Amino acid sequence: MRWVFSTLSLFFLSIILAYSLGAFYAYFYPVKYYDLIVQYAQENDLDSALVASVINVESGYNSDALSSKGAIGLMQIMPSTGEWISSQIGEDFSQNEMFKPETNIKYGCFYLNYLLRYFGDEKLALCAYNAGQGNVVSWLKNEGYSKDGATLDKIPYKETQKYLSRVLKNRHYYKNKYK
Numbered sequence: 001m002r003w004v005f006s007t008l009s010l011f012f013l014s015i016i017l018a019y020s021l022g023a024f025y026a027y028f029y030p031v032k033y034y035d036l037i038v039q040y041a042q043e044n045d046l047d048s049a050l051v052a053s054v055i056n057v058e059s060g061y062n063s064d065a066l067s068s069k070g071a072i073g074l075m076q077i078m079p080s081t082g083e084w085i086s087s088q089i090g091e092d093f094s095q096n097e098m099f100k101p102e103t104n105i106k107y108g109c110f111y112l113n114y115l116l117r118y119f120g121d122e123k124l125a126l127c128a129y130n131a132g133q134g135n136v137v138s139w140l141k142n143e144g145y146s147k148d149g150a151t152l153d154k155i156p157y158k159e160t161q162k163y164l165s166r167v168l169k170n171r172h173y174y175k176n177k178y179k
Contacts, residue, residue: 033101044112050167057166058075064099073098077104081107085110127163127164
């Protein structure tokens with residue numbers, strides 16, 4: 001009788017643990033706007049898992065997010081960057097449109113693709129997405145941060161170090177969701 005009780009207890013504990021893990025991952029790694037992410041990632045030759053990870057780290061999937069520095073929406077796009085992107089893709093810029101998931105993902109994917117092409121390196125592009133393109137360019141010119149002028153040996157901003165680490169960590173989870 002004890003054996004049956006122990007087996008049943010273990011069985012139910014396993015179910016509770018599996019549910020808890022599922023709830024944990026659903027909370028910390030949400031899968032929202034799947035179709036938009038896939039569409040605009042494909043249009044911009046990006047990995048959908050990378051885009052989902054950037055969104056999760058930037059805004060936690062909050063389309064109404066507004067940073068203290070003025071970055072807007074899911075992918076936290078600065079208004080000046082949004083204006084530049086709109087001019088590149090031939091659209092009129094509206095700051096209010098940046099709160100709409102489709103517009104924000106479209107613009108964020110365009111910009112991330114631009115940074116990837118500009119730097120030719122995913123880690124540099126992600127650092128630039130967080131800290132700004134000009135900062136990364138200046139870091140690459142500084143021998144204290146880059147010995148070869150092409151890769152970063154040290155990221156001077158702690159925030160950017162953490163950002164890069166979080167995006168890459170999140171990406172591993174999202175790779176299972178965006179195959």
